[in-house]
Amino acid sequence: MTANPRFQAPRGTHDVLPQHAARWQWIEEAFRATCRRAGFGEIRTPTFEDTEVFARGVGDTTDIVTKQMYTFEDRGGRSVTLRAEGTAPVLRALIQHGALGAGGGVHKVFYLTPIFRYERPQAGRLREHHQGGIEIVGAPGPEADAEVIGVGIAYLAAVGITDAELRLNSIGDAVCRTAYRDLLRAYLKPKFDELCPDCQVRFERNPLRIFDCKVPHCRELIAGAPAMVDHLCADCRAHFDGVQAALRARGIAFTLDPGIVRGLDYYTRTTFEVTHGALGAQDALLGGGRYDGLAELLGGPPTPGVGFGCGLERVLLVTEKLGVQPPAAALDAYVAAASAAAAAQVGPLAYRLRSEGLAADFDPLGRSLKAQMKEAARRNAAFAIILGDDELAAGEATLRDLTTGHQGRVAVDRLAATLLSWRKSPPQPA
Ligand code: HAM
Numbered sequence: 001m002t003a004n005p006r007f008q009a010p011r012g013t014h015d016v017l018p019q020h021a022a023r024w025q026w027i028e029e030a031f032r033a034t035c036r037r038a039g040f041g042e043i044r045t046p047t048f049e050d051t052e053v054f055a056r057g058v059g060d061t062t063d064i065v066t067k068q069m070y071t072f073e074d075r076g077g078r079s080v081t082l083r084a085e086g087t088a089p090v091l092r093a094l095i096q097h098g099a100l101g102a103g104g105g106v107h108k109v110f111y112l113t114p115i116f117r118y119e120r121p122q123a124g125r126l127r128e129h130h131q132g133g134i135e136i137v138g139a140p141g142p143e144a145d146a147e148v149i150g151v152g153i154a155y156l157a158a159v160g161i162t163d164a165e166l167r168l169n170s171i172g173d174a175v176c177r178t179a180y181r182d183l184l185r186a187y188l189k190p191k192f193d194e195l196c197p198d199c200q201v202r203f204e205r206n207p208l209r210i211f212d213c214k215v216p217h218c219r220e221l222i223a224g225a226p227a228m229v230d231h232l233c234a235d236c237r238a239h240f241d242g243v244q245a246a247l248r249a250r251g252i253a254f255t256l257d258p259g260i261v262r263g264l265d266y267y268t269r270t271t272f273e274v275t276h277g278a279l280g281a282q283d284a285l286l287g288g289g290r291y292d293g294l295a296e297l298l299g300g301p302p303t304p305g306v307g308f309g310c311g312l313e314r315v316l317l318v319t320e321k322l323g324v325q326p327p328a329a330a331l332d333a334y335v336a337a338a339s340a341a342a343a344a345q346v347g348p349l350a351y352r353l354r355s356e357g358l359a360a361d362f363d364p365l366g367r368s369l370k371a372q373m374k375e376a377a378r379r380n381a382a383f384a385i386i387l388g389d390d391e392l393a394a395g396e397a398t399l400r401d402l403t404t405g406h407q408g409r410v411a412v413d414r415l416a417a418t419l420l421s422w423r424k425s426p427p428q429p430a
Pocket of ligand 1: 087130131284307311
C-alpha cells in the first residue's frame, strides 16, 4: 500500500476490491433473484439524462435538484445530469418507447444502478451510491403498493435482514394536500421564528418537508402538528386503508409514521421507508411510494406508478453488523488424488466434469489425501471424487456423498450422471 498516494477515489465514493466483490455480488444477485421471482424485468437507462428529466420529475424545490445534482454542459451546449435517482429516468424511457397510454398495461421493472448526489459524506451517505429499485407502472390500486413493499421486505429477508422496520404514511393527493398545507402553515405560524432557516424556507415552499428536518427543535415543533393521514380526502383514505389491508393479508408488519414525507416532489398518497437500528442517523435501507402524477410531468399520458429504491451500501453495512455471511459458492465435487499417479489426473477430471455442467475443483498443490479432504469440507463441496491407483486401472472413481457418507465406485463416464441422481435421491449408507 502506498502511504500518500497522489490520487485517491473522489470524496464520497469507494472502490470495491476483489475481497469485497463476493459480498457485493451476493447482495446484487439476491436483488435480481427476488425481483425475477415476483415477475419484474430489468430496465437499464443511460448514466446521464437531460437535466430537465430530474428538475421536472423530482421537483425544483427539492434538495436533490437545488443542491445535489452533478450537472454539466456537454460539448454540444446541452445541460446533462448524472443519474440523481432511478424513477424519473424509468418513466422517461417508458414514455419514449410508447409503453404507456391506452392499452399500455402494467409494467413491472427493476434496476441496479449507481446514483450520484453531491451530499456531505458521512457514514451511510455517499456521493456515488448504488440502488436496487423497482417500479410498477400502470396499476392504480393498493395491491400494487403492497406488492412493491412486499418485494422490498422479501429482498431484505433474502440477505438475512429480518428485523428492519416498515414505516408507512400517506401524503394524500393534489386535492387534500393543498388544504392540509394551509392547515399546517396555520399551526406553525406562531412558531415560525423558532424554525431553523431551512424550515422557514420550507414553510413557504412546501411545509410538509419540515417533517423531514433533523434539527431537534424543529422536530419538537412539528411533533404536535396535525397529521396528513387525519385529513385525507375520501379516495386517498380508501386507498390508504386498502394498502394497510393488503399488507396485513401478506403478514407484513408496519408502523404508521406521519414523518415519512420523503424528499422528492413526485409522491402522491402512499410513502414508506424501511429503517434499521444498526444504521445510525441515515437509517433508511429503502424508501419509496406512489407517484401518480410523474408520467404527466414528464410529458406522458396520465399513468399511476409506485416503487422503491434500496441503498445497497446500507444493506451491506447491516448484513456486516448482523454478521450475515454470504452463502459459500457451492461446489458440486472436489476431485481428490489418493496416489502420485492419480495426482496428474484430478485436474483433467475436474476439467471434464465442468464441461458436463458441474462446479468442480481440485488441489493444484498435490498435497496429501487428508489435506485434500479437509479442503473439500472447507469449500463446502457436496461430493468428493477420489482417484487412486485401483480406480485409475479400472477407469473408475470413488464417489462420496459428503453429507450422508455414502460412497461407491462409479465409471468415470457415468460420474456426472450418478452424482446428479444421488443428489436428487440420496442413497442411504448400508
Ligand atoms: P431515496 O429515498 O432518495 O429515493 O433513495 C432510496 C434509498 O437510497 C435510501 O433509502 C437510501 O437507502 C439510499 N440512499 C439515498 N441517498 C444515499 C446516499 N447519499 N448515500 C447512500 N445511500 C443513499 C429515491 O431515490 C426514489 N427514486 C425511490 C423510489 C423509487 N420511489 C419510487 N420509486
